Structure formats: C-alpha cells, structure tokens
Amino acid sequence: MQEFLQQVVNGLTIGSIYALVALGYTMVYGILKLINFAHGELFMIGSFLAFTLIVSANLMEHIPHPVAGLVAVFLLVALMVAVIGLILERVAYRPLRRSSRLAPLVSALGASIFLQNAIMLVYGGGYLVFPENLVPNIEWSVGGINIGLMRVIILALSISLMLFLYLLVQKTRLGAAMRACSLDHDTARLMGINVDRIIALVFVIGPALGAIAGIMVGMYYRQINFTMGWAYGLRAFTAAILGGIGNIPGAMVGGLLLGILETIGAGYVAAAWKDVVAFIILILILILRPTGLLGERVAEKV
Amino acid sequence: MAMLAVENLHVSYGHVHALKGITFELKEGEILALLGANGAGKSTTLRAISGLVAPRAGRILFAGKDLGKVPAHEIVRMGVAHAPEGRRVFATLTVEENLILGGYSRGRDRKGLEETRRQVYELFPRLYERRRQLAGTLSGGEQQMLSIGRALMAAPRLLLLDEPSLGLAPLLVREIFQTIKEINARGVTILLVEQNARAALRLAHRGVVLEAGRMVLAGSARELLGDERVKKAYLGEK
Numbered sequence: 001m002q003e004f005l006q007q008v009v010n011g012l013t014i015g016s017i018y019a020l021v022a023l024g025y026t027m028v029y030g031i032l033k034l035i036n037f038a039h040g041e042l043f044m045i046g047s048f049l050a051f052t053l054i055v056s057a058n059l060m061e062h063i064p065h066p067v068a069g070l071v072a073v074f075l076l077v078a079l080m081v082a083v084i085g086l087i088l089e090r091v092a093y094r095p096l097r098r099s100s101r102l103a104p105l106v107s108a109l110g111a112s113i114f115l116q117n118a119i120m121l122v123y124g125g126g127y128l129v130f131p132e133n134l135v136p137n138i139e140w141s142v143g144g145i146n147i148g149l150m151r152v153i154i155l156a157l158s159i160s161l162m163l164f165l166y167l168l169v170q171k172t173r174l175g176a177a178m179r180a181c182s183l184d185h186d187t188a189r190l191m192g193i194n195v196d197r198i199i200a201l202v203f204v205i206g207p208a209l210g211a212i213a214g215i216m217v218g219m220y221y222r223q224i225n226f227t228m229g230w231a232y233g234l235r236a237f238t239a240a241i242l243g244g245i246g247n248i249p250g251a252m253v254g255g256l257l258l259g260i261l262e263t264i265g266a267g268y269v270a271a272a273w274k275d276v277v278a279f280i281i282l283i284l285i286l287i288l289r290p291t292g293l294l295g296e297r298v299a300e301k302v
Numbered sequence: 303m304a305m306l307a308v309e310n311l312h313v314s315y316g317h318v319h320a321l322k323g324i325t326f327e328l329k330e331g332e333i334l335a336l337l338g339a340n341g342a343g344k345s346t347t348l349r350a351i352s353g354l355v356a357p358r359a360g361r362i363l364f365a366g367k368d369l370g371k372v373p374a375h376e377i378v379r380m381g382v383a384h385a386p387e388g389r390r391v392f393a394t395l396t397v398e399e400n401l402i403l404g405g406y407s408r409g410r411d412r413k414g415l416e417e418t419r420r421q422v423y424e425l426f427p428r429l430y431e432r433r434r435q436l437a438g439t440l441s442g443g444e445q446q447m448l449s450i451g452r453a454l455m456a457a458p459r460l461l462l463l464d465e466p467s468l469g470l471a472p473l474l475v476r477e478i479f480q481t482i483k484e485i486n487a488r489g490v491t492i493l494l495v496e497q498n499a500r501a502a503l504r505l506a507h508r509g510v511v512l513e514a515g516r517m518v519l520a521g522s523a524r525e526l527l528g529d530e531r532v533k534k535a536y537l538g539e540k
Binding site for chain 2: 173176177179180183184186187188189190191192193194195
C-alpha cells in the first residue's frame with residue numbers, strides 16, 4: 001500500500017508537468033482546431049533558456065536571495081518563450097488561417113523541426129546538466145511516503161498555475177471571450193471581440209506554461225537535450241486527448257492521470273514499459289472514446 | 303442623412319457572385335424588411351454590413367462613415383449589432399454569459415451594462431428565469447430571444463435581425479414580432495431579414511425585395527403588400 005501511494009505521489013509530480021504542457025496543446029486546439037506540434041519544442045526551449053540564465057549568465061550569483069533568483073529565472077524564461085510563441089503564431093500559423101486544415105499542421109511540423117535544429121546548432125547535440133543544489137536537498141517522510149522539496153515545488157507551482165488559468169477562463173469576461181472564440185469565431189467578432197488578439201493571448205499563455213514546465217524538468221531531472229520536447233510533447237498530447245482535446249479541465253485531469261498510470265506501470269511492470277503505457281492509453285482512448293474523458297459534456301440543440 | 307446607406311454593393315464568395323449591386327437606405331427609427339427567397343443574398347447583405355464579409359465593390363455608409371475597411375469587432379462599437387442567421391448562441395456558455403459577451407464591445411461601463419441587462423430581462427422574462435442555464439439547453443424560441451437580447455446588450459443604434467422567426471411555432475413568431483416592434487419603439491432602427499414576408503411587411507415601414515443577388519422591388523410596406531408580384535411570389539396568393 002505504502003509503495004503504491006509513493007508511486008501515486010511520484011506520478012502526480014510528473015503528471016502535473018504533463019498537465020501544464022497539455023494545456024498549451026488543448027488551448028490552441030480549442031481556438032484554432034490545430035495541433036501545435038511545435039509546442040513540445042517551446043517546452044524544451046524553456047529548459048535551455050533557463051540553463052543559459054542559470055549556468056552561462058550566472059544569474060543566480062547576481063541576485064543575492066536564492067528564492068528571488070529562481071523566481072527571476074521562471075519569469076524571464078516564461079516571458080521569452082511567450083514571445084517565441086507569439087512569433088510562431090504570426091509567422092507559421094496566421095498566414096495560413098484561411099487555408100485548409102492540413103496546411104497549418106504541416107507548418108507546425110516544420111516549425112517543430114526548425115526549432116529543434118536551431119537549439120541543436122546553438123547548444124550542441126549532447127546532454128546539458130543543470131547544477132545541483134538549486135533547491136536544497138530536503139526530503140520529508142509523511143506516513144512512510146518520501147517527498148522532496150523539488151517535488152513539492154513542482155506540485156504547488158503547477159497546481160496554482162492551473163487554478164489561476166481555470167479561474168481566468170471560467171470566471172472573467174476575458175475568459176468568456178476566449179470560450180466564445182473557441183466556439184464560433186464569426187459570432188465572437190459580432191460581439192466586438194478581437195479574435196486575433198484572443199488567439200495571440202492563447203499563444204502567450206500556452207508557451208509560458210510550457211516553458212515553466214520545461215524549467216522544472218531541467219531542475220528535477222537535471223539532464224536536458226534538444227530532443228526532449230518530442231518525448232514530453234507526445235505525453236502531454238496524449239494527456240490532452242485523454243482529457244478531451246480543447247477542454248481545459250480535461251487537460252489538467254488527463255495530465256495527472258497519465259502521470260499516475262505511467263508511474264504505476266513503470267513501478268509494477270518494468271521501467272522500460274513507461275512509453276508503452278502512454279501509447280496504449282493514447283490508442284485505447286482514440287478507439288473507445290475519441291472525445292476524451294471530459295469531452296462534449298453538453299449536447300447542443302439545433 | 304440616412305442612418306445606413308448601401309450603395310451598389312457587390313459581394314463574392316470565391317467564384318460565386320452573391321450580391322450583384324444592391325442599393326438602399328435606412329432612415330433613423332425605421333424598420334426595413336429585406337425579403338426574398340433562399341439564396342437571394344439577404345444574409346450576405348447583413349454579413350457585409352457587420353463586417354463578416356468584405357464587399358467586392360460598392361460602399362456601406364453608417365452614420366456617414368464608410369465601413370469598408372473597418373473590422374467586424376469595431377463595427378459593433380460604432381453601434382451596429384447583428385443577431386445572425388441560425389441564432390448562433392454560445393451553446394456551452396450560460397444565458398448570462400452570452401449576454402455579458404453581447405455587451406463586450408461596451409468595455410467596463412458597469413452601470414450602463416447592468417441597466418441594459420435589466421431591460422433585456424424585462425423584454426424576455428424567460429431569459430431571466432433561465433439565466434444560469436447553458437444556452438445550448440434552451441428551446442429554439444428561447445435561443446432566438448437570447449440571440450436578440452445578446453445583440454441588444456451592445457446598445458445598438460442599428461439592429462440587424464436575420465430570420466428571427468425561422469423554425470418557431472406560430473404563437474412564438476407573433477411574440478417575437480411584437481417584441482421587435484417594441485425594440486423599435488424604444489428608438490432602435492431595424493433591418494429585418496425574413497422569409498415570412500407577410501408578417502415582416504406588417505411590421506416594417508418599408509421593404510426591399512432581392513432576387514438572385516439583385517434588387518427587384520422596393521417600396522413602402524403597404525405598396526409591397528398590395529403588389530401583384532409580391533403577392534404571387536412571397537405571400538402565397540394567386
């Protein structure tokens with residue numbers, strides 16, 4: 001039982017990272033009906049930019065307080081990746097807004113390859129290693145379950161960000177405008193909503209969340225590589241499908257669930273089966289319930 | 303000066319030439335009925351006025367300003383609200399959220415929005431009863447009320463109504479038309495697209511008849527109701 005609970009806690013940690021990345025997929029899909037295949041790359045770029053700030057620019061040395069230093073890293077990287085997201089939308093997707101649905105998809109794949117190779121050229125193809133002790137190595141034991149400080153940070157930060165996003169989308173006027181755009185662009189425009197601006201906003205929020213996830217993966221696993229966006233992107237995409245693509249709470253639930261299932265699969269079967277679990281879930285969901293767990297809750301009357 | 307002037311308007315969808323030069327005017331305080339069969343170009347005319355489709359040629363002047371290059375989300379700020387064909391309510395949002403979005407163009411004018419919302423609920427008490435319900439769960443008639451109420455939330459000077467009676471039971475149609483009359487009496491100018499020509503002409507001051515993207519008739523409602531061609535083609539009389 002104790003071992004099982006330990007696996008669940010481990011799964012929640014990685015799952016909350018999947019959830020943050022999945023939100024970027026699901027929000028873009030919700031509003032443009034486009035799978036932004038370059039999103040995993042934005043996550044990866046978040047890791048690399050954090051590495052640059054921490055290791056190459058020695059940012060942590062310049063800011064006296066370690067917590068303030070980390071906060072600065074998170075904010076700066078989120079901002080930079082949000083700008084990259086905005087540029088991506090402008091360059092790769094907006095010009096194709098009125099073409100067939102296949103064209104932006106191909107453009108997304110192209111953008112993904114471009115970003116991956118750009119990072120490889122700048123940082124090299126090998127692994128980069130984050131420094132130790134960015135976060136003190138403290139570990140607690142609650143009822144026999146071990147949980148380290150870094151895990152607590154990952155869980156707390158992801159869950160607060162998700163809560164914030166949920167409230168923004170569900171409770172504010174701007175959130176209502178975002179939901180309106182994902183339902184019907186033309187009618188949203190009739191309401192006076194600048195749809196282009198809402199789309200741009202989605203390309204700020206999604207990449208910023210992805211970047212934060214990227215930094216946390218760098219700090220937690222410490223090794224980063226230019227191909228990591230693919231592996232995490234695929235997991236997060238699976239999580240988005242699992243929850244129901246286009247559905248924001250769905251991405252959160254899907255991410256956490258996928259993290260738990262994967263960890264349990266790895267813990268009880270074999271670590272090498274982690275990928276198999278993720279792909280089997282993706283295939284099963286696509287066959288049995290393509291709308292996902294939370295997809296299409298409301299029947300629309302015609 | 304006319305509130306709305308449409309001058310020689312042409313609109314194309316790809317190779318389809320939907321409007322082939324339409325000209326009409328709408329005076330302040332008027333109800334103008336835009337009549338015609340399916341595919342005559344009625345909805346396209348409304349979509350061009352509210353900026354959803356771009357004119358290929360011709361001009362649309364609202365209060366003297368050319369709407370040609372103004373984006374749709376700015377046109378509603380100028381005072382033109384559009385209750386589109388098929389109601390197009392935001393199905394997974396509540397009735398109240400739909401109304402809030404209807405007033406989106408007015409920014410943070412809390413007091414004014416509150417007052418307009420009260421008026422909309424007064425006009426459509428059914429919407430008030432269902433304000434927490436998802437719009438997709440409303441009946442067809444209620445969705446139509448919501449679509450009109452949502453457009454009113456923008457506090458428009460000109461209201462574009464596209465087929466408000468479509469698919470509604472006769473009793474409800476009468477109710478909706480009564481409400482349109484009341485909205486007009488409160489000072490809102492109305493451009494009404496309708497298949498139900500008789501009901502529309504009873505309500506409107508003037509009418510314009512479109513056929514295959516061209517204007518074929520225009521006149522006062524009384525004239526059109528008495529016109530032999532209108533009777534034959536649109537009123538179902540022999």
